[in-house]
Amino acid sequence: MSGTGGYGGRDDERRRDLDQAMYVGLARTRRQMLGDHGDGLLDKVQVERLLVTETTKAFARAVAEARAADFTWEQIAQRVPGLVRTFGPQAAERLFEMVAVVGSRLGERYAPWRCGECDGLVRDYGPYGGHPVDAEPGHRGDCGRQARAVRAYEAGLEADGQRAIDIRQTVTHHGSKSAPWAEVIGPEGPGLGL
Numbered sequence: 001m002s003g004t005g006g007y008g009g010r011d012d013e014r015r016r017d018l019d020q021a022m023y024v025g026l027a028r029t030r031r032q033m034l035g036d037h038g039d040g041l042l043d044k045v046q047v048e049r050l051l052v053t054e055t056t057k058a059f060a061r062a063v064a065e066a067r068a069a070d071f072t073w074e075q076i077a078q079r080v081p082g083l084v085r086t087f088g089p090q091a092a093e094r095l096f097e098m099v100a101v102v103g104s105r106l107g108e109r110y111a112p113w114r115c116g117e118c119d120g121l122v123r124d125y126g127p128y129g130g131h132p133v134d135a136e137p138g139h140r141g142d143c144g145r146q147a148r149a150v151r152a153y154e155a156g157l158e159a160d161g162q163r164a165i166d167i168r169q170t171v172t173h174h175g176s177k178s179a180p181w182a183e184v185i186g187p188e189g190p191g192l193g194l
C-alpha cells in the first residue's frame, strides 16, 4: 500500500470495521440494559441515533467497496432493499445521493474510494453519464478499468451517432423530414433510447 491520501490501507480498514462492530454490539447491549422510564428513555433516543449514524457510515463504506471492485451504481442499487421499487430508473442516482460526501468546492458531491485495479484514490461524481475521465478522476494513468470505461463510452457515442444517421435516413426516406423531434437528433444529441 502506498499509504498516500486519507486512506490507510487494508489493516486500518479492518481495525475500523472491528471498532465499529464492537461499538454497535456495545450500543445494542447498553440499549437492552436501559430502563423503560425516566432518563432511560432519553438514553435510548441517544443510543438509537448513534446507531443510525454508525450504520449509515457502514452502508456508505460497503457501497464504496463495491464501486472500488467495479460494480456499477445500477448493480449496487439493485441490491439495496426497496430502492428500485421506490425510485425506478432513478435508483442509481438516489443511491449516489445517499452516500456522497460534500467536497470543498461549492456544490461538489462525490463518493471517494480507492480503485481495486490501479489503487488510485478516485472521486466518483456519480451515475450521471459524461466522459469517464471527468466522472471518475483519480485513477492512475495506466488504469485498465478506466481505459475500458473510456473505450465503452466512446463506442456508445459512435453507436448513438450511427443511430442518429440511420434515423435521419429513415425520416428522409419517408418524406417526413419536418418531424419536430428529428431536428434535435445528431451525433451530439440526446440518447433517445431508439
Ligand SMILES: [Zn+2]
Binding pocket: 115, 116, 117, 118, 119, 120, 139, 140, 143, 144, 145, 146
Ligand atoms: Zn483505477
